[in-house]
Amino acid sequence: MADHPVSVGKVQEAESERYGKLRSKFHERFGHDPVFYARAPGRVNLIGEHIDYCGYAVLPMAIEQDIVLAASPNIDNEIVLINMDPQYTEFTCSVENFTITKGDPQWYNYALCGVRGVMEKVGANVVKGFNAVVEGRIPRSAGLSSSSALVCAAAITMAHTNGWKLSKKTLSELCAHCERYIGTEGGGMDQAISFMANHGMAKLIEFNPLRSVDVHLPQGAAFVVSNSLVEHNKAGVSDFNIRVTECRLAAQVLAKTQGLPWREIRRLVDVQDKLEVSLEKMVILVADKLHEEPYTKEEVCQVLEVTEEELAATSLNPSTQELTSFKLFQRATHVYSEANRVMQFKMVCEERRPDALEQLGRLMDASHASCRDMYECSHPDLDKLVKLCRDAGARGSRMTGAGWGGCCVSIVEASRVMTLLTKVRDGYYSPDPARAPHTKEALFGTQPGGGAAIYVD
Ligand code: ADP
Numbered sequence: 109m110a111d112h113p114v115s116v117g118k119v120q121e122a123e124s125e126r127y128g129k130l131r132s133k134f135h136e137r138f139g140h141d142p143v144f145y146a147r148a149p150g151r152v153n154l155i156g157e158h159i160d161y162c163g164y165a166v167l168p169m170a171i172e173q174d175i176v177l178a179a180s181p182n183i184d185n186e187i188v189l190i191n192m193d194p195q196y197t198e199f200t201c202s203v204e205n206f207t208i209t210k211g212d213p214q215w216y217n218y219a220l221c222g223v224r225g226v227m228e229k230v231g232a233n234v235v236k237g238f239n240a241v242v243e244g245r246i247p248r249s250a251g252l253s254s255s256s257a258l259v260c261a262a263a264i265t266m267a268h269t270n271g272w273k274l275s276k277k278t279l280s281e282l283c284a285h286c287e288r289y290i291g292t293e294g295g296g297m298d299q300a301i302s303f304m305a306n307h308g309m310a311k312l313i314e315f316n317p318l319r320s321v322d323v324h325l326p327q328g329a330a331f332v333v334s335n336s337l338v339e340h341n342k343a344g345v346s347d348f349n350i351r352v353t354e355c356r357l358a359a360q361v362l363a364k365t366q367g368l369p370w371r372e373i374r375r376l377v378d379v380q381d382k383l384e385v386s387l388e389k390m391v392i393l394v395a396d397k398l399h400e401e402p403y404t405k406e407e408v409c410q411v412l413e414v415t416e417e418e419l420a421a422t423s424l425n426p427s428t429q430e431l432t433s434f435k436l437f438q439r440a441t442h443v444y445s446e447a448n449r450v451m452q453f454k455m456v457c458e459e460r461r462p463d464a465l466e467q468l469g470r471l472m473d474a475s476h477a478s479c480r481d482m483y484e485c486s487h488p489d490l491d492k493l494v495k496l497c498r499d500a501g502a503r504g505s506r507m508t509g510a511g512w513g514g515c516c517v518s519i520v521e522a523s524r525v526m527t528l529l530t531k532v533r534d535g536y537y538s539p540d541p542a543r544a545p546h547t548k549e550a551l552f553g554t555q556p557g558g559g560a561a562i563y564v565d
């Protein structure tokens with residue numbers, strides 16, 4: 109339930125070995141056992157890419173891979189973070205006074221986002237810091253949301269350390285907000301699914317107000333995730349923020365063509381809400397009113413009747429001030445058609461049709477084509493991997509996560525998972541000496557996992 113706090117339970121039997129290693133590391137560094145463990149899962153978005161920040165519902169599921177913090181309150185008012193992975197250096201700061209670097213952040217900045225978000229929400233004067241050992245099993249910068257899992261796990265560590273009881277909904281919202289301190293204008297799906305996920309089910313997540321509905325996947329459906337191993341750090345490059353800006357401009361230009369008060373419009377969903385028409389109609393409207401050639405900045409200013417300075421203030425963000433060209437038709441077409449595919453996906457699951465798997469596969473294929481051609485957020489290696497998965501027996505495959513690299517998700521009959529894994533291993537990973545050593549963590553079948561939680565020994 110969204111209005112419940114995260115659950116507190118005993119460390120699960122199956123996880124005892126892993127948590128035992130974390131406990132030993134914690135003991136070795138801090139001289140005593142951790143008091144609790146905070147875990148938050150990554151996610152795979154089944155459909156609905158790049159539309160959460162446009163106001164549209166998305167359909168992810170949590171994966172089993174997660175980030176765990178073994179933690180205990182710190183009596184020196186500090187936050188001390190160490191990582192099981194030696195590539196990440198130890199970090200210490202005062203809980204009362206720390207800064208978060210934007211743009212090219214160090215790993216601990218994600219954890220600090222979670223800490224800050226909770227502190228701001230509670231607004232307490234007296235706060236305790238914590239010591240933590242971090243261990244993550246989510247492939248990084250691969251579109252499975254390792255960053256949000258770290259933000260969410262750190263947020264519940266801070267809340268639990270201080271005895272603050274926050275609902276999953278509140279945590280989802282505050283984490284979506286505070287991850288932006290890193291400099292990305294994310295939408296909120298990643299944090300919401302990390303907190304609200306239920307075992308065995310995907311979720312339709314809707315925004316403003318945030319709410320989630322369980323989606324029962326068809327019996328016999330299985331999912332395979334394969335990482336293209338092309339990394340793309342969202343905070344390090346501005347591709348992501350460029351798309352956010354293009355969508356905002358598309359919404360404002362479209363609103364202007366319809367005689368709507370465009371300054372009140374921030375997201376593509378706002379235009380649809382004001383016009384009160386279907387998503388199909390919005391796709392037609394975009395084709396009718398926006399042109400395929402990229403819009404220049406001058407043209408956007410002309411249509412909106414503003415100066416470049418005004419445009420910078422109303423519609424651009426710090427990382428997109430210098431842009432001069434915007435593909436408004438393509439981005440809006442993707443968003444409205446993708447939002448429509450999400451609703452169709454949910455409907456197919458609800459109707460329990462015999463050919464459900466095939467239909468879901470078709471929707472996922474169409475989603476990939478739209479991401480590749482209209483949103484231009486795929487990558488040649490990722491396209492190759494998607495095709496390989498289809499040829500290896502998947503009913504549907506698509507890039508997942510922000511893109512420009514990262515993972516592909518495929519839907520397949522559970523009975524065909526092994527064949528799919530073998531063929532993709534032989535086709536994508538084994539022949540390439542740079543990819544082959546990563547096969548185990550890059551290619552896996554997964555079931556919908558549970559949400560963030562606190563565990564004790
Ligand atoms: P994604 O969220 O798709 O995995 P991002 O680029 O948004 O990719 O975030 C990746 C960043 O999150 C990494 O560069 C690192 O700073 C941080 N991160 C993820 N997992 C861990 C981990 N286990 N330990 C430390 N930092 C991590």
Ligand code: MG
Pocket residue numbers: 253254255256342
């Ligand atoms: Mg991320």
